[in-house]
Amino acid sequence: xxxxxxxxxxxxxxxxxxxxxxxxxxxxxxxxxxxxxxxxxxxxxxxxxxxxxxxxxxxxxxxxxxxxxxxxxxxxxxxxxxxxxxxxxxxxxxxxxxxxxxxxxxxxxxxxxxxxxxxxxxxxxxxxxxxxxxxxxxxxxxxxxxxxxxxxxxxxxxxxxxxxxxxxxxxxxxxxxxxxxxxxxxxxxxxxxxxxxxxxxxxxxxxxxxxxxxxxxxxxxxxxxxxxxxxxxxxxxxxxxxxxxxxxxxxxxx
Ligand SMILES: Nc1ccn([C@@H]2O[C@H](COP(=O)(O)OP(=O)(O)OP(=O)(O)O)[C@@H](O)[C@H]2O)c(=O)n1
Ligand SMILES: C[C@](O)(CO)[C@H](O)COP(=O)(O)O
Numbered sequence: 001x002x003x004x005x006x007x008x009x010x011x012x013x014x015x016x017x018x019x020x021x022x023x024x025x026x027x028x029x030x031x032x033x034x035x036x037x038x039x040x041x042x043x044x045x046x047x048x049x050x051x052x053x054x055x056x057x058x059x060x061x062x063x064x065x066x067x068x069x070x071x072x073x074x075x076x077x078x079x080x081x082x083x084x085x086x087x088x089x090x091x092x093x094x095x096x097x098x099x100x101x102x103x104x105x106x107x108x109x110x111x112x113x114x115x116x117x118x119x120x121x122x123x124x125x126x127x128x129x130x131x132x133x134x135x136x137x138x139x140x141x142x143x144x145x146x147x148x149x150x151x152x153x154x155x156x157x158x159x160x161x162x163x164x165x166x167x168x169x170x171x172x173x174x175x176x177x178x179x180x181x182x183x184x185x186x187x188x189x190x191x192x193x194x195x196x197x198x199x200x201x202x203x204x205x206x207x208x209x210x211x212x213x214x215x216x217x218x219x220x221x222x223x224x225x226x227x228x229x230x231x232x233x234x235x236x237x238x239x240x241x242x243x244x245x246x247x248x249x250x251x252x253x254x
Contacts, residue, residue, distance in 0.1 A: 013191075014141050016116035019063040020055045020187065021107035024048050024123035025070060025096025030233050036069040037232065038123035039079075043245045047232060048076065049083045050126030055119070055187065056089040057130040060137045064089055065110055066123075067096040067103040104209060105199045111192070117141065118195050120209050121187035127244050128187065128229035135223045136189040146213040147189040149225035150182035157181060184208060185225040194218065 007015070028037025038048040048066065055061055068076035073095045080091050094110045096103035104120055111118065117140050121128070132149050139147040156178055160170040188210050190198075198212035206212055210220045228244055230237065 010143065013116070013143060016141065017062055017114055018058075018060045018117040018119065018137055019065060019111055019115040020061055020119040020121055021065045021067065021104055021111070022048070022051055022055065022121050022123050023067045023096065023100050023103040023107065024051070024076070025067050025072075025103040026100065026124070027069075028124075031238070032235055036072060038069075039072070039075070040238075042126060042232075042238070042241050045083070046079055047126045047241075048123045049079060051121065051123045051128075052080070052085065052091070053083075054126060054128050054130065055121055055133060056086045058133040058137065059088070060134065061119070062089060063092065063112070063115060065092045065094065065107045067107040068093050070095045070097070099205055100207070101199070101205060101209075101212075108196060108199060116192050117189065118192045119187040119189045120195075122231060124231045124233065125186050125229050126232065127241060128185070129226050132185075132224075132226045132229055133187055136187050139221060139223050140189040140191060144189075144221045145191045145194040145218050146210050146220040148184045148208075148210045148220060148222055149187070149229060150184045150222045151225040151227065153178055153181050153183055182222055183225070184210070184222075185229040185231070 024038035026037055031037050034040060039046050042050055052064055055064055066076055073093050077093045092110055094106050097106055117137065119136060136147050136149055157176055158172045159174040160172055163170045188208065194213055195209060198216055202212040202215050214220055232238060232241055
């Protein structure tokens with residue numbers, strides 16, 4: 001092939017195939033005793049299935065890799081088989097690891113070669129709207145190495161000196177300027193090679209993938225997040241998630 005017939009990097013990125021890695025291997029300790037969080041039901045359907053459908057709702061997504069609880073891959077495969085999912089999307093299931101970061105890495109390792117854009121989406125954010133997913137993909141296609149959806153904060157944030165004993169008062173150290181702060185959600189989107197390099201290079205335990213890319217010295221950009229992309233973390237979040245689903249059913253005229 002002559003150089004002239006090769007697509008430009010911008011064209012190649014615009015046409016790149018997109019895969020999503022869904023880390024779903026967490027226990028959900030903060031949600032209280034029960035099945036692993038991703039397998040718990042929201043309105044009768046496992047949270048993971050809601051999250052998978054939210055990702056597969058994007059026509060740009062052609063592969064979803066679910067990272068299952070370490071001993072739950074067979075159960076997750078059966079769940080995917082038992083629920084209606086778009087036929088245009090392929091699905092893979094791999095067992096996860098001890099920390100979120102390990103689970104994402106195991107999902108990345110399972111990706112076939114022909115995907116150049118990768119999204120990482122928490123199973124614990126089952127209700128993210130498709131417009132948010134598409135906005136993240138578009139920003140990566142436009143050339144950003146890493147993209148996060150995020151929202152401005154509703155509360156003022158204080159930096160404190162953490163108490164040495166539980167229940168002790170904590171002195172405030174600083175009040176960061178709220179207008180410059182954002183609460184970060186998922187799906188986070190990446191140029192695949194960048195995310196792979198981040199996971200190979202950064203060994204500190206971090207809570208999100210974009211911060212690993214920041215540590216490489218690259219710019220991470222923010223697109224608008226959505227209030228329905230909240231993370232189901234504590235019991236009250238389950239109540240909120242079911243209320244959002246009930247509102248959607250009403251709006252859809254069911
Ligand atoms: N070893 C782990 C830990 C977390 N996750 C996933 O990472 C996402 C975000 O994590 P979080 O909501 O904190 O889930 P848990 O770790 O399950 O929650 P907790 O800290 O309350 O146990 C979830 O979809 C979770 O399943 C994962 O795949 N592998
Ligand atoms: C990736 C994440 O959802 C972005 O908000 C978040 O950092 C996950 O953190 P957690 O400690 O696993 O809840």
